[in-house]
Amino acid sequence: MDSQRLCSRQGCHRVAVATLTYVYADSTAVLGPLATLPEPHAYDFCAEHVERFTAPRGWEIVRLAIPEPVTTLDRDDVYALADALHQAEKRDADTVDRLSPRRTRERLGGDDAPPPAKPGLHLVPDEH
Numbered sequence: 001m002d003s004q005r006l007c008s009r010q011g012c013h014r015v016a017v018a019t020l021t022y023v024y025a026d027s028t029a030v031l032g033p034l035a036t037l038p039e040p041h042a043y044d045f046c047a048e049h050v051e052r053f054t055a056p057r058g059w060e061i062v063r064l065a066i067p068e069p070v071t072t073l074d075r076d077d078v079y080a081l082a083d084a085l086h087q088a089e090k091r092d093a094d095t096v097d098r099l100s101p102r103r104t105r106e107r108l109g110g111d112d113a114p115p116p117a118k119p120g121l122h123l124v125p126d127e128h
């Protein structure tokens with residue numbers, strides 16, 4: 001899953017780093033950190049368009065602290081983490097497969113193998 005969003009400015013394909021929301025009641029444009037979910041009335045801007053953005057006449061711009069754009073190093077870290085998680089999942093899957101009844105029967109010699117001995121059941125006399 002690639003959750004990276006792109007700048008909403010036409011013809012701009014840079015990665016969005018900020019979300020612009022208009023607060024019509026206050027005539028305020030708020031430029032803040034990228035919204036977690038894409039919102040219908042918000043615009044995602046790349047770093048360059050954040051710099052270039054000017055509010056419509058009579059509007060105020062509120063610029064919230066925007067985190068630095070994601071660097072390549074961070075992206076590698078994400079991949080490394082995903083890879084580690086994938087390896088862990090594979091390991092778990094192997095364990096489950098090894099413990100499955102089918103595999104156990106194969107190890108005992110297939111369908112012809114005698115059923116595993118039942119644990120001894122003893123009637124314990126009630127001495128009271």
Ligand SMILES: [Zn+2]
Pocket residue numbers: 007008009012013014045046047048049
């Ligand atoms: Zn842009």
